[in-house]
Amino acid sequence: KAGVTQTPRYLIKTRGQQVTLSCSPISGHRSVSWYQQTPGQGLQFLFEYFSETQRNKGNFPGRFSGRQFSNSRSEMNVSTLELGDSALYLCASSLKQGYSGNTIYFGEGSWLTVV
């Protein structure tokens, strides 16, 4: 059974640019969440999607957005990149909305460096 797949794995962007990250959840999983991991702030929740709808959003500026497609694949977009957006972006998938008692599986992450 394939795990959570994130692409690209590594990328370097320039300040002011925008970036799109992709996440394919485990087959059959309909909930996808995104987290940002940095040495200073640790792991922080970005947003959760279920059935193509954003169900919950963390405390991040509007430059961070996402969406989910009918096949449960999700993308997140960061516009007008800042140096502080350099981080590991992790996608998590679970079977049900809101992690209803199920294990939450994380992908390998996308390493974003903003220069």
Add this chain to the structure above:
Amino acid sequence: ELKVEQNPLFLSMQEGKNYTIYCNYSTTSDRLYWYRQDPGKSLESLFVLLSNGAVKQEGRLMASLDTKARLSTLHITAAVHDLSATYFCAASNGAGSARQLTFGSGTQLTVLP
């Protein structure tokens, strides 16, 4: 606002010894997760604890949950080098669609020969 505090942040221990990592959370949470992260890697799920008094064990790791004390522990028995990693606990609050994980800062464990 849910806050999760782990301690210690750094733990260096000898092989064969036992130790416990503590995870305190500030408000009601009905489930607690433990994850392991190796350098440069993603999060590997270790345990999901769903109810007060829940205890789960896998190999040399055992996790427990006390919802009244808002405390979860991860106990390491007879540590081996392969257990060296960073361990995170995460609490989940909210209901229905409003859930999100709030993570602790992580405990960086080094097991020395």
